[in-house]
Amino acid sequence: MDKLLGRVITGSVTDENETDYFVQANGTTFRLAKSEIKKPLKAGATFKGFAYENEDHHLTITRNAPQVQVDHYGWGTVVRSQRTLGVFVNIGLPDKDMVVSLDDLPSMMELWPQQGDRLLIALREDNKQRLWGVLADTDIFQAIAQAAKKRMENANVTATVYQDKLVGTRVMTENYELGFIHPSEREVEPRLGAQVQARVIGVHDDGTLNLSLKPRAYEAIDDDAAMLLAALEHSEAGHLEFSDKSSPAAIKAYFGVSKGQFKRAIGHLLKADKITQHDGQLWLKATSTDDQTTD
Incomplete structure (x- = not known):
């Protein structure tokens, strides 16, 4: 099953029952819900879809591929957390949430994402063929960022926290500008994945923003x-x-x-x-x- 899970793959229909088709790829069989298919598939037909293991541990393939995949980053929504494991993130699959390991989360649990927060993640498959969510690092955010305009000085922005450090908080705005919040410009440290309302107090020549969470006077x-x-x-x-x-x-x-x-x-x-x-x-x-x- 190497390099199948968490990716869009192509297989052949081999069988069916009342509720599912069975699609085989590289010797591995996946279930395909008939409710997804408008026209019946015949044995031997080719099917292309996203492969994963659902919460009931059934190998599944779906035509509704999420944006979040192995080596493909996308936004997911946190649905819950588990102290001994990490946070569960909805990436758009109906029967599977992806876990971001506690090893990748802040050491202080109060800074963990909460229900409704957003994380930019990709997927990785471990040596036990389990899929995990992987947080985007600074290089990924820089790669997708848009340069801020000088006229944004003093503007209000909505941003998502993607990195918490002692030196400050790094965020990305709704329009994909990168911002930095110095500890002196916040009353409390915002948690990872939280959406914050900030104001622009500086625009750098490289198109990044200095932001404040404190209100204007x-x-x-x-x-x-x-x-x-x-x-x-x-x-x-x-x-x-x-x-x-x-x-x-x-x-x-x-x-x-x-x-x-x-x-x-x-x-x-x-x-x-x-x-x-x-x-x-x-x-x-x-x-x-x-x-x-x-x-």
Whole structure:
């Protein structure tokens, strides 16, 4: 059965029963579900399909070949994990999930992929004729990557984690750009296979991205500060005749918050460099608009 499993092979129909045809290739017989075939196959007919062993340990061949094969990489979806074995990945077969060995996964189990996460894998056959999922390495990701455009600076992107290291996290975006997240640009380390929402903080000349998982300053502000910022943005001249010296009654009447909340909101916006305060008024800084924000 050497070099049959995990590949698209060609065989000949030798027999059938009520539910299956039997296809032989290089002396090995595979089951082919009749439900896949629209026109009946005759004995001796040639059939081409993907060969594998299903979860019931039956040698099976299917015309619906998955993208993931031996030496062919494709995306699969994690369906479950087993501490003593690894993670099971759905590659599109109805009766077989492929296992990525725990030996190929992060040493910290909390960084293992979880149900619904995505992995770019190929297949390999071991010396006991079992198929395993193999994670794509950096060379594979570089080979399929697209160069990022300079105009992506400060853009939001969705990306999939493909490598976790102490120096940082490597990801690939939905559009196949490569990105790097330094530990200082994340609150927690994302797990392998997780999809993350990131923002571009740098575009290198080689077309790779520096990314951050931290929110922009204006996105990180609390509700009261966001309300105050919105009021300034909608004011005619970009300023309001209020300050931290304004009376509690005037603040409550206009903003609907206490003076303590108002002062904390001012402090937050001052720290975020979104406003200035002078002449008894609050002023919106020019860099507070979305199209000018670069942090």
